[in-house]
Amino acid sequence: MSFARYFKLASYCLITSGFLAIAATGALDIFSLVFFTAALVFSWFADTERLRQRLPPWLLNSVAILYLPIYVLDYLRLSRSFVLTTVHLILFVASVKLLTRATDRDYVYLYLISFAELLAASTLTIDITFAFSLFVFLFSGVCALILFEMKRSHAQFQKQGRIRPSVASETALGSGFELFYRFPAGSVSWISMGMTVAILALAVPLFFLLPRVSLGFYNRPSGQTRMVSGFSETVELGEIGNIKESPAVVMRVKLDDPTAMPPGNLKWRGVALDHYDGRSWSRSRVARVRLYPQGRWFKLEGFRRGVEFYQTYYLEALSTDVVFTCHKALAISGDIGYLERDYSNSFYTPRQAYSKLRYAVVSDIAQPDPTRIPIALPTPPEAIRKIYLQVKDLDPRIANLAREVTQSIPHPYGKAVALEKYLKTHYGYSLELKGTPHSSDPIAMFLFDVRKGHCEYFASAMTIMLRQLGIPARLVNGFRSGEYNPLGKAWTVRQYDAHSWVEAYFPPYEWVEFDPTPPDPDRSRSAWVKVFADLLDAADLWWTEQVVNYDFFKQYRLINSARTQVLQWQSQIRSLLGSWSAKRQAQFDRLDLRRWLAAHAWSLVLTLASGLAVGLLLFRKSGSLRTRLWWMFRRALSRHDSVYVATTFYQEALDLLRAHGLTRNLGQTPLEFADSLGSSAVAALLKRLTEIYNRVRFGSHHAESDLTQAQALLQSMRRALAGRLSSEMTNDQ
Structure with a gap:
């Protein structure tokens, strides 16, 4: 999915979540539901920027002025509720903004309107459907704001530096975020989900721990009133x-x-x-x-x-x-x-x-x-x-x-x-x-x-x-x-x-x-x-x-229960540590340390010597071993990204050559560096690896076997460099 489409999808999910929160309260009439839904669907497919350019500014101003008497009529005759009348006004403004959306500022206005709808819904309902709308709002809001900041920063830097890539065709440029491969929409979604979960993880404890301040029971929202068809007072x-x-x-x-x-x-x-x-x-x-x-x-x-x-x-x-x-x-x-x-x-x-x-x-x-009820009932x-x-x-x-x-x-x-x-x-x-x-x-x-x-x-x-x-x-x-x-x-x-x-x-x-x-x-x-x-x-x-009716008494019981549980855990830990300490002390009291050392002296000496030898060996080869493990770990995390994996093979080859005194200069291209090594076996292997790296990194097509060949070439380079080192040591002798 391209950056532009993903940004639009996240923004519309944010806008829709606020509308769904209001709709789930049951307070909206059928006309408002149909009108805003139609505006939402039409604005998705329509070219709203061109529509905005064709509409004269005075027309939009006239529409806004004409709605004022409708607002008064709605309050006095139709809804007869300030909250519902204001909700209708918010939906009308949101519909106009959707149909005339042309700039990033319009998206900001729509985000704020969606937030206002969510606040209005919180005053009209306490159903669990509000929790679902809130989660969708948080997730889509985090995702939309991340993309909005990426888009704004990209446009700002491009404007300041007059940067425009010239190595790709106009069709490949896309939005500027897909120069060599498609925008990672899936990764951004997972990051947004993680941030949403983190926000909730921080907010939930605050909800349960902050002092409860009641605004009065009668200020609680009611939700949709249900007429009781079976029960009646007559x-x-x-x-x-x-x-x-x-x-x-x-x-x-x-x-x-x-x-x-x-x-x-x-x-x-x-x-x-x-x-x-x-x-x-x-x-x-x-x-x-x-x-x-x-x-x-x-x-x-x-x-x-x-x-x-x-x-x-x-x-x-x-x-x-x-x-x-x-x-x-x-x-x-x-x-x-x-x-x-x-x-x-x-x-x-x-x-x-x-x-x-x-x-x-x-x-x-x-x-x-029945035995206590008298046969002759009193008057x-x-x-x-x-x-x-x-x-x-x-x-x-x-x-x-x-x-x-x-x-x-x-x-x-x-x-x-x-x-x-x-x-x-x-x-x-x-x-x-x-x-x-x-x-x-x-x-x-x-x-x-x-x-x-x-x-x-x-x-x-x-x-x-x-x-x-x-x-x-x-x-x-x-x-x-x-x-x-x-x-x-x-x-x-x-x-x-x-x-x-x-x-x-x-x-x-x-x-x-x-x-x-x-x-x-x-x-x-x-x-x-x-x-x-x-x-x-x-x-x-x-x-x-547990949420709507969470009051001071429930909070007190929760804190008191948590305190009691912590004290129980402390008592259990102290009991376990005391029991363990007593057993160890009893074993130590029964142990004759001199006799035990005399019986196991040779075993201790051999163990210490072996450990020292292994430590020296690892210390000598720690640099190369640590480097190999680090690159293997990075490739395992990004095994589905072929471009990144090819890059890691090439970077590991450069680290390997640098360890043997062969360093690439800052002004050299990858092929120039390979040619500078001469006609040795290592140079030939690096040249082949460089060709694979360029083909995968900058080319439009590459074979599935390229990564396998790159791994094999890297191993061959490692063996060739090891053979070169051993031959140099032999010549020195």
Whole structure:
């Protein structure tokens, strides 16, 4: 690849990386994406320098002035966001620069615009896709800046010295960097990759060690807001049609002990709905009470002798302000910032709507003991009777069915369990809603006509039937546990895991969960798809947990853990050195040095004499041996570069001749130096080696056998010079 094309490719990769970072946030509209992509592709193939020359300057200035009212309109009517409006302005300027690119200064402007896009993306998203865009930006930036400096320095020196090579044709000159062979694009790429890795290696420790300065949790970027298609704060019954499920991730939940088996009915509770008007469920009381943290936690209830269950939630940017927990929540971590609770013990964080969220929850998941629930339930409080026993005028068959299913069971808790089992075993799960559209009694239609439905019908039917039996009940919306990811050691909850179930009031446990819905249809995936999805989820969770949410407490734990590990290593090293020293001391104490020297005296003398002889021999021949090893090492590193290898053979021959008193003058060409040696065998060998060197170094073609012949000629020269030296020594004698 030529220097010009490689420079253009690196520059465009740098420009594209900033655009991809913005595009990955999901904040750009389709018009902006298509417009800038078209400008990027067109500018690659078009002759932008000629286009710049044909456009009058006043036209470009007019375009810039005309965009000002568009910017104001975009801010007031279209985007209604200063950040997005500014991003549109940046993309417009970048498109104009791409289409009119003519000088190196234009590339500098485009580099700065790409950096601005990357900064804007960092304020709009915290997804792991930003990490990928950042790495591409760093690599292409390092490569582009190296090439840009080479190009600038070359142009500067060529201008100052009026240098223009005249030994090659115009077509061979290229950009001035490919005089005798092609530009080493691969080597520059590897150098750039090494520099990028070095930059990251220096930056990562700084990230983990520098003091954490928080700008406030609510300043965190949110990324693209996801509308939660399955979860809702109301339930509407009676609609007809197919429900389309979405596999989009809603949240990930990590347990404090991932090896412990969670309960089989694990669910993430959202909101409780108590009012049923014959067609839909809603909340009769929407008032919320603000809660205040006590230390690092919002303590909701006193810790009791139950089963404490710790969870950490990583919510995506959702279109709801509900805080999900596992029933029954005892405490919520204070890093959630702002917390409210309604009458039904549902939790909200209004300031976190449309933003990603991380928080921890401690729950009591102890299952109720039916023997502790009295057969004759005490009269519930007035507020509970008024809200959770409310029943509209419904089909009388519903109440008759409830009494028929539970008539042989005296215990109220047993009645609830019987209704749960009956609905699970006598009705089918289906996402295809059939029946009469907008039926006046959707629950009766489900129980007696269709006999199939989704979780909202099962939960609604059980809630109404419990109320008709005098048991306070309410419908709860949330999510099932989801799918466990063994790589990330977390539960991945998707939109199709949205679920509805029932809570019934049984003292002394108060609200107890029931789930009358049969199991969902199998959503099996191939093993490879599951592994790939788990890998992406684990990477995204690691990025969110270890990078985005890296705070002072994690930094303190990391430093404390590193300090503890260093102290352990010091203790182990001291123990090993002490043990080794004690063993050596014991061996030395047992050793009779005089007797050992007397027994091994001759062996020591012979060893010292042999070592001295070998040392003298190597010292005498160290110069030539060191030189040969050095040239062999250099050729091994550059064995794929035939020009360089041929040069090393010739340079080694010159070093060999110099060692024998034959030195090439500065004004001599290689052939002149070979001719000056006369007609000796060494001169003939050097002349042949010089011809190969000139052919490979300066010629356009050379044979594969040239390097082999050069190596053989060098060896012959070495033998010839050695024979010449021995003959001179004989003559002297």
